[in-house]
Amino acid sequence: MTQIKKGMDIAQEIGGVATYEAAMQVFENNLDKTNLSKIQQIKHLDILVKIANAILMCEPEMIFINTGSKEDNQQVKDLCIKNGEEKKLPMEGHTIHYDLKEEQGRIVDRTFYIIDQGEEVSSLANKMLRTDALEMIRDKMTGIMHNKTMIVGFYMRGPVGAPASNPALEITSSGYVSHSAEILYRNSFFDFEKEVDRLGHFYANIHSEGLNRLEDLPNARVFMDRSDQTTYSFNCTYAGNTLLLKKGNHRFSVDKAVYKNRGNELAEHMFITGINGPGGRTTWCAGAAPSGCGKTTTAMAGDRFVGDDLTQMWRDEDGAIKSINPECGIFGIVEDVNREGDPMLMENLRKAGTEVIWTNVLIDENGVPHWTGNGENSPLKGKNFQGSWEKGMVDENGKDVPISHPNARCTLSSTALANYSEAAEDPNGVETRIVTYSGRDSDTMPPVWAAKNADQGVVIGACIVSAATATEVGATGVKRAPWANAPFIPGSLSDYMDAQFKFFGHKKIAENKKPVMAGLNYFLTHEARGGASKKLLGEKRDVKVWLAWLERLVHNEVEVINTPVGNIPKYEDLKNLFKEIIDKEYSKDLYVKQFSLYIDNIVSRIDLQEEAYGKEKNIPGKLFEVLNEQKKGLMAIRDKYGPVVTPSDIDI
Numbered sequence: 001m002t003q004i005k006k007g008m009d010i011a012q013e014i015g016g017v018a019t020y021e022a023a024m025q026v027f028e029n030n031l032d033k034t035n036l037s038k039i040q041q042i043k044h045l046d047i048l049v050k051i052a053n054a055i056l057m058c059e060p061e062m063i064f065i066n067t068g069s070k071e072d073n074q075q076v077k078d079l080c081i082k083n084g085e086e087k088k089l090p091m092e093g094h095t096i097h098y099d100l101k102e103e104q105g106r107i108v109d110r111t112f113y114i115i116d117q118g119e120e121v122s123s124l125a126n127k128m129l130r131t132d133a134l135e136m137i138r139d140k141m142t143g144i145m146h147n148k149t150m151i152v153g154f155y156m157r158g159p160v161g162a163p164a165s166n167p168a169l170e171i172t173s174s175g176y177v178s179h180s181a182e183i184l185y186r187n188s189f190f191d192f193e194k195e196v197d198r199l200g201h202f203y204a205n206i207h208s209e210g211l212n213r214l215e216d217l218p219n220a221r222v223f224m225d226r227s228d229q230t231t232y233s234f235n236c237t238y239a240g241n242t243l244l245l246k247k248g249n250h251r252f253s254v255d256k257a258v259y260k261n262r263g264n265e266l267a268e269h270m271f272i273t274g275i276n277g278p279g280g281r282t283t284w285c286a287g288a289a290p291s292g293c294g295k296t297t298t299a300m301a302g303d304r305f306v307g308d309d310l311t312q313m314w315r316d317e318d319g320a321i322k323s324i325n326p327e328c329g330i331f332g333i334v335e336d337v338n339r340e341g342d343p344m345l346m347e348n349l350r351k352a353g354t355e356v357i358w359t360n361v362l363i364d365e366n367g368v369p370h371w372t373g374n375g376e377n378s379p380l381k382g383k384n385f386q387g388s389w390e391k392g393m394v395d396e397n398g399k400d401v402p403i404s405h406p407n408a409r410c411t412l413s414s415t416a417l418a419n420y421s422e423a424a425e426d427p428n429g430v431e432t433r434i435v436t437y438s439g440r441d442s443d444t445m446p447p448v449w450a451a452k453n454a455d456q457g458v459v460i461g462a463c464i465v466s467a468a469t470a471t472e473v474g475a476t477g478v479k480r481a482p483w484a485n486a487p488f489i490p491g492s493l494s495d496y497m498d499a500q501f502k503f504f505g506h507k508k509i510a511e512n513k514k515p516v517m518a519g520l521n522y523f524l525t526h527e528a529r530g531g532a533s534k535k536l537l538g539e540k541r542d543v544k545v546w547l548a549w550l551e552r553l554v555h556n557e558v559e560v561i562n563t564p565v566g567n568i569p570k571y572e573d574l575k576n577l578f579k580e581i582i583d584k585e586y587s588k589d590l591y592v593k594q595f596s597l598y599i600d601n602i603v604s605r606i607d608l609q610e611e612a613y614g615k616e617k618n619i620p621g622k623l624f625e626v627l628n629e630q631k632k633g634l635m636a637i638r639d640k641y642g643p644v645v646t647p648s649d650i651d652i
Helices: 010-015 020-030 033-039 045-058 070-083 130-141 175-184 189-199 214-219 247-260 295-301 343-349 454-462 493-504 540-554 571-582 588-595 599-614 621-641
Strands: 062-066 094-097 111-115 127-129 149-157 166-172 203-208 221-225 230-234 265-268 270-276 282-288 304-307 311-315 321-324 329-333 356-359 381-384 387-390 409-413 430-438 448-450 465-467 478-480 516-520 560-563 566-569
Touching: 010 045, 010 130, 010 230, 020 033, 020 045, 033 062, 045 130, 045 149, 045 166, 045 189, 045 203, 062 070, 070 094, 070 149, 070 175, 111 130, 127 130, 130 221, 130 230, 149 175, 149 189, 166 175, 166 189, 166 247, 175 329, 175 356, 175 409, 203 247, 221 247, 230 247, 247 265, 247 493, 265 493, 270 295, 270 311, 270 321, 270 430, 270 540, 282 295, 282 540, 295 304, 295 329, 295 343, 295 540, 343 409, 430 454, 430 540, 448 540, 454 493, 454 516, 454 621, 478 599, 516 540, 540 571, 566 571, 571 588, 599 621
Parallel strands: 062 149, 094 356, 111 127, 111 221, 166 203, 203 230, 282 430, 430 516
Antiparallel strands: 149 166, 221 230, 265 311, 270 282, 270 304, 311 321, 321 430, 329 409, 356 409, 381 387, 448 516, 448 566, 465 478, 560 566
């Protein structure tokens, strides 16, 4: 396990500041009168020391303390335009930002955990000894902000006052990073010190894009110091590598849940949405999916939006699982966002007044953004992530250059959404009764299946498999994606899994508040069920029905078919829900294709998991017990009905 404050503070080792007096001297020497008066309102030693050492390490020309005021927010936006990091578009409130062509996703090969001798990290992650990381950070970050403005922001990852919120500093020379933080997080300058005292910790993030040149990308690095809860990032601009409040600090939150508060708290890669049910009730759902696999679409399919990417969970005194969104905005992939599947999001993307930062989409000659799969007429030319673009362009390998990068994004505030729920800012969180896990599984699992108990539910999360997406540079093929959170689990998978079993199986979860845990998979293809097309066996909007079925299941209003891998819906219930929820006819033939169990595929999936987890140390035995039971049950019905088992075969 990791230990807080065990190793040297790298920023302090480089800057040399350790006392209140020394920190204040740094501020007096480097800040103008206005910004000095702001920082003087903070008295907490650790906060001041961290900022002072970042200043001495990075050596900025100017320092701007961002309090989140309207005036400060405008200054950040103006800096973006002045630096050329963003360009205004004709539609009011819209800007465009381009990352380097070669940096369109997380640089996982250059992302490292800083470790001390003997410290273990996830087998799926890169690591570097603290002494080696110190030398690289000293070499690459010393003086990196020459002729630049350092922006210091004070944010809450979650509502002020929530038990599982986390305070975090964002220190950057990028106006774009700071602008994004202002949309995605809660600038809480005036509450920050109080929240640090209440919660007993804060995260820190220090970033500079440097000269933002292609030749510097091989030297780009993201370092995460779990002991000091500080991230360092340099020579990169893509938000996943630079807006370290997001996935960098999510990793620290995972550590906190696993090693400091195991069994009582979780930090998950999940959306939060409310589903309206009969009688005016709302049932809250949290769901995991790898980046690029439909979290935003699924979140928007609900009736009351809280978040689309990250979730902090805890158990309250009444035995209910509560969830909050660390963020208050969307950094969403836009590929295939269109009016059919995402009408509320599209409304904001195509109207003036909503503040939107576009990244890596095409901008046409009239200043209008376009992207792959938007369902609209595409222009013949414009500018996109790789420069000037014309229809029919090919790259150096002869492949078509798409109109937008597959990882192109839009950043906007959650409050702009028509289905935004004010519950998002409730420090008490929302009572979570549905927990889902999904990935891009084209040929194996049905669209929805529910675990029979908490242990089965944890195993569904542990066994996510998904086709690689464009969110990670260089990622290809189909791979395991445990809990859709594996890239962000700093410690061992065995510790994380143990925390999952302990949390969802906790004896203090009230019987009438236990969540339904389920798998979702709306990426099944016609080809996988005997057809010739690679198109989806269904539509994006069908997810509203899968969520509605789970909502009814929570309240015992639908029956189930009991299978070895979990409970699946009955046809009549789905037929009625399709008509009621999305006014769509749902045929028995489609139902049979979607919910038949292709035994050999599922068994191969189980074998994959058993083999992979068998190589890990100290994996809880519950995982193998559940998988073995499922495999045994599957083979029994295969012996009776053959390799393809229809719902009617086992609905007896």
